[in-house]
Amino acid sequence: MSRFIIEGGSKMEGEINVQGSKNAVLPILAAAILSDGKNVIYNCPRLRDVDMTIEVLKNLGCRIDFERDCLEVDASGISGYTIPDELMRQMRSSIIFLGAIITRFGKAEISMPGGCEIGNRPIDLHLSALRQLGVGITESHGFIHCVREKSTPADIHLNFPSVGATENIMLAACMTDGITTINNAAREPEIIDLERFLNRMGARIRGAGSDRITIEGVHKLYNAAHTIIPDRIVSATYLACALASGGTVVLKGADSSHMGAMLSVLKNMGAEIYEDKQKIVAVSPRRLKSIGTIKTMPYPGFPTDIQSPFMALATQCEGSSVFVENIFENRFRHIEELVRMGADIKADGRVAVVIGKSALTGARVAAPDLRGGAALIVAALAADGTTEIENITYIDRGYEALEERLSSCGIDIKRRE
Numbered sequence: 001m002s003r004f005i006i007e008g009g010s011k012m013e014g015e016i017n018v019q020g021s022k023n024a025v026l027p028i029l030a031a032a033i034l035s036d037g038k039n040v041i042y043n044c045p046r047l048r049d050v051d052m053t054i055e056v057l058k059n060l061g062c063r064i065d066f067e068r069d070c071l072e073v074d075a076s077g078i079s080g081y082t083i084p085d086e087l088m089r090q091m092r093s094s095i096i097f098l099g100a101i102i103t104r105f106g107k108a109e110i111s112m113p114g115g116c117e118i119g120n121r122p123i124d125l126h127l128s129a130l131r132q133l134g135v136g137i138t139e140s141h142g143f144i145h146c147v148r149e150k151s152t153p154a155d156i157h158l159n160f161p162s163v164g165a166t167e168n169i170m171l172a173a174c175m176t177d178g179i180t181t182i183n184n185a186a187r188e189p190e191i192i193d194l195e196r197f198l199n200r201m202g203a204r205i206r207g208a209g210s211d212r213i214t215i216e217g218v219h220k221l222y223n224a225a226h227t228i229i230p231d232r233i234v235s236a237t238y239l240a241c242a243l244a245s246g247g248t249v250v251l252k253g254a255d256s257s258h259m260g261a262m263l264s265v266l267k268n269m270g271a272e273i274y275e276d277k278q279k280i281v282a283v284s285p286r287r288l289k290s291i292g293t294i295k296t297m298p299y300p301g302f303p304t305d306i307q308s309p310f311m312a313l314a315t316q317c318e319g320s321s322v323f324v325e326n327i328f329e330n331r332f333r334h335i336e337e338l339v340r341m342g343a344d345i346k347a348d349g350r351v352a353v354v355i356g357k358s359a360l361t362g363a364r365v366a367a368p369d370l371r372g373g374a375a376l377i378v379a380a381l382a383a384d385g386t387t388e389i390e391n392i393t394y395i396d397r398g399y400e401a402l403e404e405r406l407s408s409c410g411i412d413i414k415r416r417e
């Protein structure tokens with residue numbers, strides 16, 4: 001099992017090129033099966049989740065070519081319409097293939113995604129929307145069997161703006177007859193990126209980024225090329241790293257327009273943040289101030305994905321900060337690890353109170369999940385001494401060449417197998 005060994009105490013100083021967005025590229029790769037030839041994706045991050053998505057695509061019969069950051073998906077030889085259990089278990093977000101496979105084949109078979117580290121993660125909203133789009137669904141022996149019985153558009157109301165359900169509906173409805181609407185749609189920038197890619201392929205989708213998306217079905221989709229948006233969660237993680245270390249970072253290629261809620265929290269902590277179209281610069285203040293209460297919300301609210309890295313940063317703020325996790329019920333598992341490093345954090349249910357500033361010390365800790373692992377990196381930079389982080393395969397799911405990027409900014413971080 002790989003580990004990171006990090007020596008705390010150095011100020012992070014330097015420039016980082018921000019990777020493409022994991023959560024944007026995954027549904028776009030599912031969409032790539034909707035035309036009959038090669039789709040080209042630029043700025044594709046090299047991540048374990050992308051590798052697993054490539055396995056799903058190969059399993060369906062796609063040919064893949066991945067050079068530098070350019071991923072070509074050739075779906076002309078696609079024949080399969082099932083996602084086997086072992087792939088589904090490795091990556092729960094493969095559920096996003098359901099809508100795309102149904103559009104391509106009129107049927108799909110996937111194993112039931114179980115819960116995961118951060119919670120139950122039901123898929124009732126996905127399935128109910130698909131039923132409204134004329135898909136017959138039966139569940140048996142841990143598998144979901146879907147058959148498109150009629151190609152009906154629908155007026156769908158989500159009772160929660162689920163990111164994955166919104167994307168699945170866009171993929172399932174883009175080639176039905178008539179106009180489908182999604183009300184209370186998720187508004188995340190990654191949904192706008194999916195809309196852009198599908199429209200480049202010839203789809204007619206409007207409204208992504210608002211809470212009402214309309215999808216006018218078309219008969220055929222064509223090959224397209226597309227550049228993935230920068231990863232806003234990774235960007236915010238590097239800002240937290242720089243501030244935890246008392247340093248300065250320039251994030252090249254970051255898009256601050258996707259990061260309003262996160263940047264406003266950092267500014268309230270006293271960080272100096274400069275933004276323009278090409279970059280974000282963060283400069284540490286002499287002392288970080290506490291940030292009051294942060295509640296995770298659907299976009300444009302504060303993202304659940306950055307709750308844990310910012311909680312690690314809050315241990316370095318003077319005074320108390322409160323975190324309320326409204327999206328996933330089991331997303332506080334990093335707390336126990338941060339406490340091992342000397343953090344003063346008390347949690348009850350979905351609320352955690354951090355009392356700062358704590359003098360963190362290096363310790364042996366284990367990443368509980370992807371973003372919880374990122375929180376331990378942030379804490380390790382602030383800590384005195386050596387931190388050893390185990391289970392870093394979680395971190396590899398979402399952070400491309402993390403140790404190279406941090407090393408280039410003067411951080412002493414090594415990967416040990």
Ligand code: UD1
Nearest residue numbers: 023093121122123124125126161162163164165305327328
């Ligand atoms: C996506 C992101 C994930 C992020 C999350 C919330 C990807 C690959 N992953 O996950 O990083 O943390 O958005 O911003 O893009 N829910 C239901 N029933 C459903 C679907 C969801 O009850 O059918 C609930 C979930 O349990 C959760 C909430 O809705 O409590 C949000 O989930 P959702 O927005 O669907 O997250 P994902 O798309 O799984």
